[in-house]
Structures are given as structure tokens and as C-alpha cells.
Ligand SMILES: [Fe+2]
């Protein structure tokens with residue numbers, strides 16, 4: 001499959017798994033298109049056309065042209081200059097790599113990370129948290145993320161890929177949407193007597209098992225193996241990066257008893273203790289790998305010869 005078509009399919013797969021639904025996303029994209037049509041001067045020059053069809057600010061091609069036919073992907077959760085050099089070295093040794101799939105955003109996808117966080121409002125709304133509350137909680141956190149990323153050296157990986165002529169693209173929220181939906185369906189919607197049973201259910205998923213065998217299992221960070229779960233949710237799996245701790249309080253008020261998460265900040269943990277919300281920290285890398293695998297399973301049906309070179313935390317697990 002040609003590079004840009006391949007990436008467009010990734011975006012479509014992300015939309016299919018998105019909590020907001022296709023209709024709401026299409027409406028949003030059309031609105032942006034109309035807004036851009038009216039721009040003039042420097043604003044027109046700086047407009048990001050990608051935003052008229054791709055709702056994921058943290059997902060985009062950071063290097064490469066359409067002449068690439070994507071069959072073999074190097075896949076990693078964090079790919080920076082060292083991994084680019086590794087890929088170049090592997091190519092030199094005869095390994096075929098057509099393009100690189102990066103999970104954690106780099107380049108422009110990283111520069112715009114704060115903008116994808118709006119999705120958190122819709123994820124929380126699906127649990128009954130009022131959107132006006134979530135928006136108000138989220139804004140200051142988004143501003144902090146924006147200011148912090150703004151000062152970073154954002155384009156090192158992108159430039160390394162350019163210099164080494166390695167096509168590369170980021171899929172962050174796209175695959176996080178997939179893992180969020182998967183965990184909601186296969187874990188959160190089921191009944192458990194206690195948190196211990198949830199840990200066992202997670203360990204039946206090959207990615208979590210693999211990481212557990214390496215000493216990185218799902219862990220309970222608040223509550224105990226014997227605690228009753230109550231209402232279970234996986235709100236922390238998608239939406240760019242951690243939301244503010246106020247979101248935990250709002251979820252507690254909405255009746256959530258247990259939150260499954262990829263990573264728990266100290267502030268969120270503090271609030272979890274205060275509000276008696278159980279928290280399970282599933283392995284971050286296993287969770288990210290699971291999301292990528294779900295996307296590759298779909299793409300693999302369309303591109304029969306798709307194969308991966310696994311690196312930087314990623315392991316390929318195929319599902320039917
Ligand atoms: Fe992720």
C-alpha cells in the first residue's frame with residue numbers, strides 16, 4: 001500500500017474506534033475546512049491543511065513521500081534519533097524496512113499534542129461527567145502541556161529520519177482509541193468479585209502477560225487485591241496525555257469505583273486515595289503495544305504481506 005494511503009487508513013481506523021463517533025468527527029472536520037477557507041495572509045499560510053481530514057493532531061507523517069510502498073514496518077513506541085540510527089544500521093545489514101511507525105508523537109505531531117486532549121471530555125461524558133465540568137478542568141492542564149512542549153527541541157527525530165531517508169509516521173491517539181475500546185469491551189464491561197480478578201483478566205491478554213514475565217505486570221496502585229471494583233472504566237487510555245486530577249474527582253462523583261490506567265501521576269493517586277477510587281496501573285508499554293497490534297491486525301487484512309520489525313517496547317501479537 002502506498003505510504004499516504006496507508007496513513008489515511010490508519011486515521012480511518014482511529015475514527016472507527018473513537019468515542020465521539022464518525023458523524024461528530026466529520027462535522028468537526030467540515031467546520032475546520034470552512035474556517036480555513038476564510039483565512040487570509042499569514043494565517044492562511046500557517047493553516048494546517050491536515051486538520052481538514054485528520055482529527056488526530058498527534059498522528060501524522062513526519063517524513064517520506066508517496067513513492068514508498070509499505071510492506072515492512074519498523075514499529076516502536078518511542079522512536080528517536082538512536083532508534084533511527086538502529087534502523088539505518090539494520091538496513092545496512094540487509095534488513096528491509098519500508099517505513100517506521102512511531103507511537104509516542106514526534107515533530108509536528110508532538111508540537112500539537114495538547115490539542116488532541118479535547119477527546120478526554122467526550123471519554124468522560126460517556127461515563128456521565130458533564131462536558132462543562134470536564135472542559136473547565138482540562139483547559140489549565142492543556143495550557144501547561146502546550147507551554148511545556150513548546151519549549152522542547154521538537155524536530156530532532158524528524159530531521160534524523162530526513163537525513164537517513166527513512167519514511168516515518170506517528171500514530172498515537174489512533175491506536176490509543178483502539179486499546180481504550182478493547183479494554184472497555186473485554187475488561188471493564190465484565191463482572192469481577194475483586195481487583196485480583198481484574199489483574200488475572202489482564203494477564204490473559206498476551207501483551208500484558210509478556211510484560212509481566214519481564215517484571216512489568218499490571219499493578220494495583222490504590223486499593224487491594226481483595227477490594228470490590230464497583231464501576232470499572234479505562235478513561236486514562238486515550239486523549240493524548242494524563243488529564244488533570246480534577247477528572248478523578250469528577251469520575252468518583254459519576255460513580256466510578258475502579259480506573260484502569262496506563263500511568264498514574266502522584267497528584268491523581270493522592271486524589272484516588274482521598275476519594276476511595278481503586279486504581280490499576282496496567283503496563284504502559286504493554287497497553288501501547290496492544291493498541292498498535294489491533295491497528296496492524298486491521299491493516300494486515302488489507303495489505304497481505306505486512307510484516308514488522310519490532311523495537312522500542314513493541315511486540316507484535318496477531319489476533320484473528
Ligand atoms: Fe499510548
Ligand SMILES: [Fe+2]
Nearest residue numbers: 104262284288
Ligand atoms: Fe504511551
